[in-house]
Amino acid sequence: MRVHVADHPLITHKLTVLRDRDTPSPTFRALTNELMTLLAYEATRNVRVVEKRIETPVTSTVGVAIAEPRPLVVPILRAGLGMLDGLMQLLPTAEVGFLGMARNEETLQPYTYAERLPDDLSDRQCFVLDPMLATGGSLAAAIHFLFDRGAVDVTAICILGAPEGIERVEREVEGHDVTLVLGALDERLNEQGYIVPGLGDAGDRLYGTVD
Numbered sequence: 001m002r003v004h005v006a007d008h009p010l011i012t013h014k015l016t017v018l019r020d021r022d023t024p025s026p027t028f029r030a031l032t033n034e035l036m037t038l039l040a041y042e043a044t045r046n047v048r049v050v051e052k053r054i055e056t057p058v059t060s061t062v063g064v065a066i067a068e069p070r071p072l073v074v075p076i077l078r079a080g081l082g083m084l085d086g087l088m089q090l091l092p093t094a095e096v097g098f099l100g101m102a103r104n105e106e107t108l109q110p111y112t113y114a115e116r117l118p119d120d121l122s123d124r125q126c127f128v129l130d131p132m133l134a135t136g137g138s139l140a141a142a143i144h145f146l147f148d149r150g151a152v153d154v155t156a157i158c159i160l161g162a163p164e165g166i167e168r169v170e171r172e173v174e175g176h177d178v179t180l181v182l183g184a185l186d187e188r189l190n191e192q193g194y195i196v197p198g199l200g201d202a203g204d205r206l207y208g209t210v211d
């Protein structure tokens with residue numbers, strides 16, 4: 001697994017506001033969207049393209065177009081939904097599939113409550129969106145869903161990751177083509193499985209609810 005941690009002052013600045021417990025939901029949503037656009041730039045670096053000949057007003061030239069089959073973007077509900085628009089702004093022709101997953105907050109085991117993905121992902125490049133990579137259980141399960149259906153490579157985009165979770169995902173996806181793009185690598189998990197320093201529960205902060 002290739003791991004890329006963003007290193008950019010604008011990302012760190014936006015993350016600082018996102019982490020602040022006093023940041024309200026509307027600002028949190030707007031920042032998540034902006035951060036996603038910045039992370040998407042790195043995450044789509046290897047998006048597959050094909051050569052395309054076009055006519056400019058001056059001459060004929062060769063550029064590129066996004067290759068077929070189009071990439072599949074998979075936000076992990078709920079919190080991953082907050083990242084979808086930011087990526088679709090850069091990849092407007094991508095297809096979107098959905099995975100609904102929630103972590104049992106006592107056992108920390110993820111369970112899948114919804115799935116709406118194409119049955120056949122052969123030859124597909126996939127982008128998984130989830131702001132939080134904590135124990136790594138949810139992300140590892142999501143990535144396996146995609147490879148089990150034939151995906152060729154998966155790029156996961158997370159805003160924050162904990163070292164414990166990254167190690168677990170790395171172990172569980174060994175042998176597959178996986179890239180992880182992170183906004184920041186945090187210190188650790190606490191006893192409740194929350195990322196430290198983290199930002200709390202991303203889903204609750206995005207949508208203003210408490211589980």
Ligand SMILES: O=P(O)(O)OC[C@H]1O[C@H](OP(=O)(O)OP(=O)(O)O)[C@H](O)[C@@H]1O
Pocket residue numbers: 076077078079080101102103104108110130131132133134135136137138139165193201202203204
């Ligand atoms: O790495 P893990 O230990 O599996 O934890 C990370 C998961 O926890 C959060 O979702 P949550 O279960 O809170 O669901 P939500 O998005 O509906 O809030 C987060 O968005 C990840 O999906």
Ligand SMILES: O=c1cc[nH]c(=O)[nH]1
Pocket residue numbers: 079132134193194195196198199200201202203
């Ligand atoms: O810190 C964490 C860990 C899991 N899920 C979250 O939303 N936040």
Ligand SMILES: [Mg+2]
Pocket residue numbers: 079201202203204211
């Ligand atoms: Mg949550």
